[in-house]
Every structure is written in structure tokens, then in C-alpha cells.
Amino acid sequence: MDKQTNQTNQPNQQTKRVESIADMNQDFAQWYTDVVRKAELAEYAETGGCIIYKPYGYAIWELIQKSLDTRLKETGHENVYMPMLIPEHLLQMEADHIEGFAPEVAWVTYGGAEKLQERFCVRPTSEVLFCSHYAKAVESYRDLPKLYNQWCSVMRWEKTTRPFLRGREFLWQEGHTAHATAEESLAEALSILDVYCELSENVLAMPCIKGQKTEREKFAGALNTYTFESLMHDGKALQSGTTHDFGDKFARAFDIQYLDKNNKQQYVHQASWGVSTRLIGAIIMVHGDNNGLVLPPAVAPIQVIVVPIADHKEGVKEKAEELRARLAKICRCKIDLSDKKAGWKFAEYEMKGVPIRLEIGPKDIEQNQCVLARRDTGEKITAPLDNLEQAIQETLQSIHKNLYEKAAARLESSTHTAHSVDELKTILDSKSGFVKAMWCGAEACELEVKEQATATSRCIPFVQEKVGDCCFVCGKAAGKMVVWGRAY
């Protein structure tokens, strides 16, 4: 890239240039809702508790999908599609699972005018459908592993909803795998967690903490649940995705057996895992600022927006269009030739989080250059047209790196240590963030933290640190460091 960078306009990120959205430092919840609507990501549907994924929001999801789908195929997974309705008898086959999901499923009871003999629930997740399939499809060790995934929507009859974060219907992928041994299903749950975190870091520019859920927080029916937790701008945690090791629990309930190499019947071991459109919520809340959305380049539907300046002057529109055509070959580039004022366009594409705005006017054309304005820093760079492709690519990379580093620095500075529930509560009430504390492993202590400090255990991080000797709740000997927080 051109070294003659020229910082003409580095705004204070605390100032709010667009008046129509709430200040994130004053009312984060309102700011979030404003960004979702003003950036045209989604809006509420006539169907209560459900949203409409608008073109811009859905395009972000398509980019996340494509990135993850490629990774899943590269690691040997295959896509399938199972029915959206689950017969009631199937849902009931695994006791913990039905207990966890029954209160929040939607029931189909009529087909046309006819009352159905058996009810069907709209899938809240599809473990039981995959299990019922595997029970028939798996006969010998040669049929294993089964590494299936599906992209679909699921339904959970939630009372309170927020776009992308919690809704009655959301889009996701759910992987369901069957393996010969306990070691393999565990390895699957852990390796998919790695895939998720790699995606989070390299695609979403979002650092995360990997760990295991406590017994209390694990998935209904799982032996163990693994999670990656991210920190939002307001200091609250977001469970961004989970993977589950079922061991042979579902296999026993559904009688999924295979003939091993020694001709003996064995139960399969299973894993499941999912990430959802919740990741869009995470992107908004990790990177957004008071001018709106800030998109990591890898998931930006528009990576470069070309805005001609003084475009009534001869040759400006043509030159701008020429640049768009050049850049469209190397990135997702669009041009705005509408008759709106340049300032209005600037604000609109800032709201939409477009990583680079390319300005080109008569003077720039004279000097064979253009101006690149970075969404993440507000910095303006003068770039010669001759080597524009390289400047764009380097700037996109630099934006990703900067977004990641800013988020990582915030994660680091917002992670605290507590030695008592009071201390934890004080931290969360004042500074918010993640809190590390030693825990004895008793559910009673977890419950007390919830009651006293309205915080939950986010995970038992894989990377442990000894921040004390005793449980910060009961004072007994404690072997595990747990990360706590208030979560979405």
C-alpha cells in the first residue's frame, strides 16, 4: 500500500455522528435495537416473537454460512436435511432431553381440518431425528463415523425475544455425528469447538474463551457441553456456540448399535454441535460503535462502497464506475450513484458497517488517486489508482486485524478476578465483564452466585489458572477456575 497515508479525519469514537441512534454508552439495549433496524438487518414479523431477516442481514448470514460450510466439508462432514416436525413419541425417548425441551416447543395438532392422532413438535433441535435415522442406517463399524450436518431453522417458544439473540425461530446449523468409541465422540466435540473458534477469530474478528460447561449449564441430554464465550461491548457474555458429547446416552435410548470388528454389538457414541444467527448479534455487539454497525471484512456483504464526489462534474461518475468494475474482481464492491448528498451516503454506509468507503472526485482524478476511508478507525488514506487493488486488500486485512486486536484488548482488560461473591457482584455491578474465580464443583455454590449476583458460570476454561485455593462461594478446597459473568 501507498506509504503516503494521510490521516485527515480521525474522529473520537465516543462522539455520535448519527443522531438517530441511541448512545451505546448510555443505553446499550436501545443502541442494539436501533442498529438492527437502521442498518436494515432485521425487523419484527407479524408472527409474534419472530423476525424477518432482511437482505442485508441475511447476506451476512450467507457469508458466515459459506465460511463455516467450507470448513465443515473440509473436515469430512456432509450436509443432509431432516424433517422439521418431530413425532411426540420420538422426542420422549431420551428422558433428560424431553425434560429440557418440552416446555418450549410448538405443537402441531391439526393437518388441514383433521385432528392428528399423534402430535408433532416443530424441531427445537434434531437429536432425536438423527438418532432414529442412525438406529436404522448404522449396522457395522464400516458405517462409522457418520458426520452429518444440516442448515435449517429451529423453533423454541420463548417468552422474551431480541433480534438474533433470542427468538422463537432462528437459523442455524446442527451437526449430529455417530462414532465407534467414546474417545472419538469426545474428539469430535472438541475439534468442532476448534473449528468454531478459528471461524470466530479469523472470520468474525472475535476473540473467545473456550471451555466446558458445568453440569448445571450443560445441554439437556449431554454428557458434557463445550462452549466458546465472547464478550460484548457492554461487558456481558454471549454463549456463541456449543458442542456436546453424548457418549452412548442417546444410543442406549434409541438402541443404536453396530457390529464391531470382533463381531460384537456395541453402542455408538455421539456428538452434536451448533452455531446460529446469534453470531450476527455477536458481531453487532462486539464491533459496533456509535455510528452503527462495524463489519469484519470477511462477512461484509459490501466490502468497498464507491462514492463519487461532485459527480455532476464531467467524468466523475465514469471514473467511479471504472473503479467499481476493477475492484469487483477482487472484492465485494458496490457504487452509490443515487442523487443523495455525499454526507448522507457517508452516514448510511457507516451505519451499515461497510469496511471501506472509496471517495473519488475531480481533484482526485487529476492526481490519479482516490481516498479510502476506514470504517473501523475513521482514518482516511490517499491511495494512488495504479496500485489500488493492493491497497484495498491490505486495508481489508488491516481492518480485520485491528477489529480483532481491539476486541482482544477489551476482553483482556474486562476480565477480572474475584475471591468472594461480594467481590464478584461489585465487579459486575461496576465494571462488568468476565470474572475468574475458583469453584469447588458444587451446584449449590453455582446457585448461590446466581441468586446473590445474578451471574452464571460461563465455562470452566480449558486454559486453567490458579487464582486461589478455595471455592469463592463456600470456602472449601477448589480445583477448578471458572469464568463467571452476566450473559445474554
Add this chain to the structure above:
Amino acid sequence: MDKQTNQTNQPNQQTKRVESIADMNQDFAQWYTDVVRKAELAEYAETGGCIIYKPYGYAIWELIQKSLDTRLKETGHENVYMPMLIPEHLLQMEADHIEGFAPEVAWVTYGGAEKLQERFCVRPTSEVLFCSHYAKAVESYRDLPKLYNQWCSVMRWEKTTRPFLRGREFLWQEGHTAHATAEESLAEALSILDVYCELSENVLAMPCIKGQKTEREKFAGALNTYTFESLMHDGKALQSGTTHDFGDKFARAFDIQYLDKNNKQQYVHQASWGVSTRLIGAIIMVHGDNNGLVLPPAVAPIQVIVVPIADHKEGVKEKAEELRARLAKICRCKIDLSDKKAGWKFAEYEMKGVPIRLEIGPKDIEQNQCVLARRDTGEKITAPLDNLEQAIQETLQSIHKNLYEKAAARLESSTHTAHSVDELKTILDSKSGFVKAMWCGAEACELEVKEQATATSRCIPFVQEKVGDCCFVCGKAAGKMVVWGRAY
């Protein structure tokens, strides 16, 4: 491609090499079911009337999706996602629409343990959700056109089902657009029909007849429905996809108005259109033969399967793997290194319709060549390794061309003309296929054809031919030539 082609094995397509599937000439329905299962495309799910899309079947759908999605984006359409549940009051807003769909929708009546105040149906199609959104989102002529599409599944509570052809749940795309004028919504319905037919011909190698549906056969709530009809191997018709022009019918029901350039309120004009996983059924029934599935190269998940011959001999596996790696750069290429016998592998990939089987053994290696076996003709071609990429690309193109031409020739030779209902019945009872006949336009005549000959009007083709002067049913003056047939 190498000109030294060597036809060592051109089998008679009438002989059935794989014993485990029914003969298509004796029991076409059983043959279809056998292919769906043996080629591992789908199987019945525990949820009655629904199928599991297995990896190989779903991969074909992904390739169709990708081809169509690219075309839709290139023509300015944007993807969105609407809720899967429709509140009952919304479904009831357009009279013809509710009348058409009410008998076949699944109703959600409970959320968890709680009986809902209003029922929701699982979408059978989403016109009303898009209308309710447009009623809010469209204000001025500047907001038009809205060119939205969504990829999802829909549910229709069918009594009799067949994999891919008719099922309680199927995957599809549904486009829903809003325009300023009647001319524009009509133009949209017609131009999408062109996109579909271009896809059908250039991707699925499937010729089709384009036309308009009669009043009786049009979509519930549409002003006009357009269709492309394909002819299956057994002489039956398949409605492969439809587009609908609604005029302002839904706009009036949902009060979707915009302010035009003269500051006057106007109703929008709408279109909708969809193709579904039914296209997979069409591929099976248009191209399949007694050895199983035959896939057009553009939608073949595996385009070339490398099968090493005498692979216990030194260097064979390595050479085969080297070829796979080379070809994987230009096409979807896999290798089968399992310990199954070569003959068994041949039959398996024939059943799965893989366009090219590449055989390589010790003698081939000696002569720096390999053998390419075409799935469509059974022809074997000796190809030098030096220029293998080109030979593969040319063979894939040639397979597409041959499949299309074979299907087009069959469509042509299976299209007959009738001048009376008796004649039509005789043709359909003996030779099957499409039958052209003049029609007066009266629904009574259409009904009589249905009762007398169990045939329906497939469409009023855009390309009209005068095959007589009078209606072949009532004998009155007739201005329209209609194509009739028995359909899936």
C-alpha cells in the same frame, strides 16, 4: 480430446446390469423408488409423509441451489428469510388463497403446555408474510421494485406422498416481488420463467415446454400462472416450476400502496415464483436408466470417479491418487480406494449416476493413458494422461449435450396431436406423452377431459400451433392450442 477413441463397450441401454432394481420398462414406479434408495438420495423419515434428504441427494440440491441462486442474484434479486409460521388471520386475508391452502396446512395450536390464542400454520407458501411486510416497507415509488427470494422448506399435509415429487415437507425457493405497474409484475413472472427454463436446459439438461396455466389449473390467488412442463421417461408430465402474476389482487387485500411520482397512492403489482426439490425427481425420471441414476454433469456431486484397476500392483494407487489430485482442480473428482472389487465399484457409481468413471491400471500406466467410461452411453474412451484435463472437460460437455438431445428427441417423438377426447385417451393409454389439441377455453371441456381420459391441461404453450379449428371436446370454435397429459 484425444481422437483415438476406442469404443470397447457400448451396452444396450435396455439391458439391466444391476439386478437389485426394477426394470423401468416394466414397473416405472418401483424403478423410481429403487433408484431413490439405491443411489442413496433419500429415505422415508419417522415423521410420516416426510423424507430424509441423504448426503448424496442433498448435494444435488445444493448444486441446483447454487446455480439458481447465482442467476437470481445476477438479475437483481435479494435473499431474505421470513418466519415459518403464519398467524391464521394473515392467511385468511386473500379469499382465493385461503380457500386453496386451508385444507392442506399443518396447524400449531400449543406453545409448550399453553394453548395459543391464535393458531399458526406452518407455511405452505409465504405470499401473505411477504405481503404483510411490503404493506409496511413500501411507501414510495423509490421503494420499488422489491425483488425478494427465500430458500426454505414448506409444508403441505398431503395424503399420498412420493420422494421429491410430493411430500408433506419439501425444500424450495420462493420469490416474492412487488412492482409499480401491472406490466412490470407480468414481465417479472415471464422473465423468471425464462431463468427457470435456461436452468432446466443448461444445468439439468432437461428440455421443457413453456406456457400459461388455464384458469382451472392456476395458483390459488393468482391472476395468471406460468409453468414449464417436462416429460418423464414413462411419458408422464411433470410441472417443474411455476411463476405467478398476481396483478394487484394481494395488494388490495393487504393494502400495499405506494406514492407514485405524481404524489398519488397506487397499489403495487406482485409476482411470485418457485422451484423445489421436485427438480431432483425430474432429473431421475428424465435421464435415469436401468442401471440407475444418470446425472447431468452440472449437478453431479461427483463428476469423475477414479477407480484404480489391479491396485495391489506397485504404483497403481499412487498414480490414481495423482490423477485425482490433478482433476480435483478442474472438477468434482473423487477416488475409490476401498477394498471392494472393481466390478462392484463400477455398478455402484453407475447406480449413483456419476458422469465419468476413470479407470487406471498397470497397463494404462505403462502406456501413459487411462480409460474414461461415460455413464450416459457406456462408451469407453482411451485418453492420454498428458492432456487429461481437456479430455475430461470435453467429455463432461459432451455428456450434457447428449443427455439434453436424447431428452429433446424423446419429448419431440412423444408429443402427439388429438382431435377428439377418444383419440387423446387412446394415445395416452397406449403411447403416453404430451398431446396437443385445440380448446375453446371452457372449464366444462377441461373437466370432461379429466373425467373421460384422466388427463389435465398442462399449459397453453407460448409457442402456439394451429392443430385444428374446433375444440376437441365440444366442437365449438377454438382459438387456443393446449398441451394435455397425465401428470405427477
